[in-house]
Amino acid sequence: MDRRLFLQTSLVLTGGVVACSAEKTVQVQTEHSSDVIWDLHCHLSGVPGETVKERVEQLLVYADRMGVQRLVFFMGWPFLSNPTPDQLRKQNDQVLEALALAPDRLFGFAYVSGEHPDESLQEIERCITSGPMLGIKLWTARHCSEAALDPIVRRCGELQAVVYQHTWLKSTGNEPGESTPMDVVTLAQRHPDVRIICGHTGGDWTRGIRAVRAVPNVTIDLGGSEPTAGFVEMAVRELGAERILYGSDIGGRSFASQLAKVYGAELTVVERKQILGQNLKRLLTPILMAKGVKLS
Template identity: 30%
Template sequence: MFLKEQMKLFEQNKVVNWHEHVRGDRSGQLDVEQCDLLVESAQKAHMDVLVVSRPISGGSPTPDEFRTNNNVVAAAMKRHPGIIQGMAFVNPGFKKEALAEIDRCVNELGMVGIKLYNQYFISDPVLRPIIEKCIELDIPILEHAGKLNLVPNPQPTISDGTHFAKAAKEYPEGIFIEAHIGGGGDWQWSLKAIADHPNVYTDISGSVYDEGIIEQTVHYLGANRTLFGTDGSFSQSIGKLLGANISQQDKITILNNPAFARYLERGRKG
């Protein structure tokens, strides 16, 4: 077996995965098989908690669509209590419905935060009421992100570090997570942009495992602003953390970031 000693990091410490997804089947219900496989794989890899969401990546999702997807997440939470926790996906373009859905997901379904996709930059004024609602509820905002240097840009309103920095400056009480630093294009760009904004965090998920990405994340943000996540890339995300030349204590902090423990605890009680 390879990495036997290194894998003890996962075996011997609590591991919270802050970025994963469940799916729906054709009828809009939870894809139970995929959900169970995800949990089985996570347990095999010694992950204790999976924070999952079900965003819609294209177009402008309607309230019915995001409510249906959040029900899928709620079903996953119910199927694997204590392991799966949820984040609510909303489209900020539907202000009234989005705010009501956040209330429902957090206060009735026990979700621990919200997940936004690329419908709007996180610094777009449309998001102000959403951010203010999250501050009121004391929940984090995880938003799909990346600095893509592709021409044409396939995601013209995807947020990068500069958008997070702007939102964080406007709302210093907000808790923002720039999603998948390993799946969001020019990660050096984003790290440098958010470095001086202590209320912006990132998760290490994504299929990119460039040598040095974790060291630079910790260099710019510190381990206390870095979360473990996978986003569909288990071997890459586990491997890049194991391979990083950072302290063991920093790795333990990333695996179960104490700054985020209260969200999980509140979700469990809910």
């Protein structure tokens, strides 16, 4: 069955109710109840609620509505682009608190910074080696292509932890220290055995996909950009579905807009399931196994 025919068929078979009214019940073609959705890219920022508990509870309500089973959190609030070591610890404490609230649903990556490599290594030991986290998040403090990040990334490799690096390719100009997908490629080529995620696929995904194409230990994150049509189709064409991870970047983004990138793309069932959850599960399985975590 070709993709287009599959899409038409699946729309009919899997249509779901979005809104009911006296006037009309509207059917839309976005429900696939068998999908296992793992969201790579979640934040506590931008979410209603004063406490971690309130925010997690609210987010899980939305996640349940959208069929998202597992969520990976990193960074607390407020967002800090170049945090001090103490701020890194506090932000990671917020995520640890969140994970404890729903350990069967939530995963975490430790927020670390190339600006503070020694303290970041300490956070890796605290949050990953001795704690429940499964990877690290690098944001915009330093370009990830810099050698200063090597000890951090090397340690992640030893732990089989995942490295998530934020990237953008802004035509308006990147922030100082803000990495591009090309920086990720430089880093990944120095650490070919480490699993590295190119966050946002550079935002400008037409260039970001091309940038990482030749480097197999780099996967891409769909989250945190506008729900532009064609993103996933190009990524599947150029990288293969197995290198694509669904992520949302909630709470600043919505599950709706980010899931739409996948549900709006013309994909086979196998590709859709890989992107929505199976790929992330595969990426995290080594460290989960190392930690003795059994998935229900």
